[in-house]
Every structure is written in structure tokens, then in C-alpha cells.
Amino acid sequence: MITLDELDKRILQTLQLDASLSNQELAERVHASPPTCLRRVHRLRKEGVIAREVAILAPEKLGLGLTAIVEITLDHQASEHQIAFEQLVAKEIAVQQCYRVSPGPDFVVIIQVADMAAYHALAHRLFATQANVRNVRSFFAINRSKFETQIVID
Structure with a gap:
């Protein structure tokens, strides 16, 4: 630190x-x-305190109106299986964030896509065709009331 x-x-x-x-x-x-x-x-x-500088875009202005918050539970939770899943989702540009969490599901991912058809195609690629994915629970944002990137510095 x-x-x-x-x-x-x-x-x-x-x-x-x-x-x-x-x-x-x-x-x-x-x-x-x-x-x-x-x-x-x-x-x-x-020193890595400033990790990177980016422009924050308005997804709805770009035709990316569907935000999905997805919980994923793997069949096997050994480290190599979790790393393999993280590598899989890292390749998908629509996956904006991926968190390994505990307790509950193994992962929570935030996905930004155009519509339900795009989500379905992505879910098929990332979840349905993966033998180690046991359970997927998806939530679809109907309104984004807050979105911040700022970290509080005490």
C-alpha cells in the first residue's frame, strides 16, 4: 500500500x-x-495507483440497452476451474466486470449487450456450452439509478 x-x-x-x-x-x-x-x-x-484513464460511455446511446447481472455457480470450484472460467469471460467484450464472490454463487458478472437476443447468444456461449457451469441466475436492469467509478480516498 x-x-x-x-x-x-x-x-x-x-x-x-x-x-x-x-x-x-x-x-x-x-x-x-x-x-x-x-x-x-x-x-x-x-506506482499503479492510477491504473488507467478511460472515457466512460453511455451504453444506451450506442444501442447497448440491456444490462445483465449474472450469478454463476460452477460444478467444480478448484482454483484451476475458477481460473479457467475467468479466462473464458475475460475474452468476451460484453462482460464488463467479473467478480469471484463468497458465499453464494462462485461468480457475479456484469454484462452489457444490445438486447435479449444478444444476451441469449452470449449466455449460450459462456454458460450453456460449458460443462463446469452448474447454475446461472440472471437479473436484468430496468433502471440504472446510480453508476460511479470514483473511489473514496480518506
């Missing part, structure tokens, strides 16, 4: 809201000099 001072925390909180800021704009918002900001951001990237 890395130790963060108050300036690091202000930089991270600001970048979580808008990573497209120029170094000059970032420096102004966090009340630091541009060279200091540049050096700090570089260090935070190098």
Missing part, C-alpha cells in the same frame, strides 16, 4: 471526476504548481 499525502489525494479525487484535464487545469484545481502536479501524477501512474 502506498502512503498518500493531501496533495496526492486532491489530485486523485480531481482526476476521478475528469481525467481529461490538462496538467495546467489540474494544477489550478488542486492548488499546486504544474511541475509538481506533473511529477505527482507520473509517480501515481508508475
Whole structure:
């Protein structure tokens, strides 16, 4: 774990809201000099605190209107079987998140697809044709009332 001072925390909180800021704009918002900001951001990237910077898209504007939250239980839960399942879902671009969980199912995955037909095709590929998948329980989002990527930094 890395130790963060108050300036690091202000930089991270600001970048979580808008990573497209120029170094000059970032420096102004966090009340630091541009060279200091540049050096700090570089260090935070190098140490892996800033894992990556991305654009967050509106799926409904792109015709990806169905979000599925899916619980998966495997027949065999040995580490190699869990890793194999994780590798399988990692290849699917529609799978946005995959969590190994406990207790309950073995995995929870978040899937974003165009419609129910696209979900059915994906579910067939990922779940129905896999011998080690014992149970699949799917929930379909009817409304997204909150979606955040920001991590609270104390």
C-alpha cells in the first residue's frame, strides 16, 4: 500500500471526476504548481495507483440497452476451474466486470449487450456450452439509478 499525502489525494479525487484535464487545469484545481502536479501524477501512474484513464460511455446511446447481472455457480470450484472460467469471460467484450464472490454463487458478472437476443447468444456461449457451469441466475436492469467509478480516498 502506498502512503498518500493531501496533495496526492486532491489530485486523485480531481482526476476521478475528469481525467481529461490538462496538467495546467489540474494544477489550478488542486492548488499546486504544474511541475509538481506533473511529477505527482507520473509517480501515481508508475506506482499503479492510477491504473488507467478511460472515457466512460453511455451504453444506451450506442444501442447497448440491456444490462445483465449474472450469478454463476460452477460444478467444480478448484482454483484451476475458477481460473479457467475467468479466462473464458475475460475474452468476451460484453462482460464488463467479473467478480469471484463468497458465499453464494462462485461468480457475479456484469454484462452489457444490445438486447435479449444478444444476451441469449452470449449466455449460450459462456454458460450453456460449458460443462463446469452448474447454475446461472440472471437479473436484468430496468433502471440504472446510480453508476460511479470514483473511489473514496480518506
